[in-house]
Amino acid sequence: MVGVRDLDPSASPLDYYGYELRRLREGxxxxxxxxxxxxxxxxxxxxxxxxxxxxPTRDFSERVDAALGTDGHFSRLVGLVLRSVLPTWFQAYAEMEARASYLSSFQPQLVHGLLQTEAYARAVLGVWTEEGLDAKVAARLERQRILDRDNPPLMWVVMSEAVLHQEIGGREVMRDQLAHLVALRRREWVQVQILPYEAGAHAGLPGEFNLLRFDDDPDLVYTEDFVQGYMTANPQAFREGSLRYDHLQAAALSVEESAARIARVMEERYGEHPEPDGRAVA
Known part of the structure; x- marks a missing residue:
């Protein structure tokens, strides 16, 4: 067993968390x-x-704070811990994502990570290995907290219709994910458009990409492949990305039509029709 004196609290956020938990528990x-x-x-x-x-998870941290009377100490620290779980090459993007005032994204294969249900995220993150899966899922859910802030970023996502038909995690998981997308209509600051099959060739054929806009920092373009991600503040790259995104939005269904398309896929594939709050009814 690793003793508290053997932990270097400066080694990592996780080491510091463990050190503090033992110190305050014993105290x-x-x-x-x-x-x-x-x-x-x-x-x-x-x-x-x-x-x-x-x-540790956020729920665990909140319960520890309540039990030890630590005034949110672990609830604040767990955000750093979970961010450190993310792949090293992704951490810089996650930090910028949390600071952005406007997020726009094109997703041809998967639901955007910030819009995934826990079960869908678990299926996606566990496709190669389940090692450390709980921590990876917790880190993804932690990223989603930016959408629950008092002043959340405006998020606009264009997804290929193929995303709705690619069954990830099984029927129940996919049905709930689609219901979640429909329920996003209640969020003023989250907008989803579906790029329909009938759009044919489109500006997003080269692959997924994300555009991040800031109040006080240079705008960014982010792309990734199966190895790592690439982030740039090059103005010309952002200009080209913005033009591609404008074309994708123009070719996509409207927000209202997109919600109807998602509901139609739910009904056709799962025999259920979602209500406006996202709950599925037979």
Whole structure:
């Protein structure tokens, strides 16, 4: 077992989290099993987090804060921990994504990560290996928190109709994901357009891309392949990306028509029709 004195709290956010959890738990005079009883988990889980063998979730952190009276200390720290779980090459983009005032994206194959349900994200992230899957899913859900802020970024996503038909994670997972997309109509700052099959050849054929706009920083273009991501603030690249995106929006169905197309796919593939709040009814 790794003792608290063996942890270097400056080594990583996860090491610091584990160090602080053990320090404050012991300061409160609690054994691991006692803290576990208070926050409805096992003492073994407490030990695994303290020893950096397990990545904490936001829910875990909020319960620890409540139990130890740490005034949101772990709830604030867990964001850094979960961001450190992301691939090294993706972390810089995630930081910029969280600061952007306007996000626009073209997605030809998958639902955008910020709009994925937990089950859909689990199926996507676990396609190659389930090693560290819980932490990866938690990190993706953490990224989505920017859409719940008091002043969220405006997010506009154009997705190929193929995304609606590519069954990820099985029928139930995909049905719930489509219902979630329909329910996004309730969010003023999130807009989804579907690029229909009938659009034919289009400006997004080279692949997915993201455009990030900022109030005080240079705008960015982000693309990725199966190895890593590429981010640039080159004005000409952003200009070309913006033009491509304008063409994609023009070729896509309207926001209202897109919601109807998603609902139609749900009904045709799963025999269910979603209500405006996204709940599926037979």
């Amino acid at each position: 409160a005079g609690l054994k691991q099993s006692q803290l576990g009883d208070i926050i409805y988990c096992t003492g073994s889980l407490i030990g695994q987090v303290e020893n950096t063998k397990r990545v």
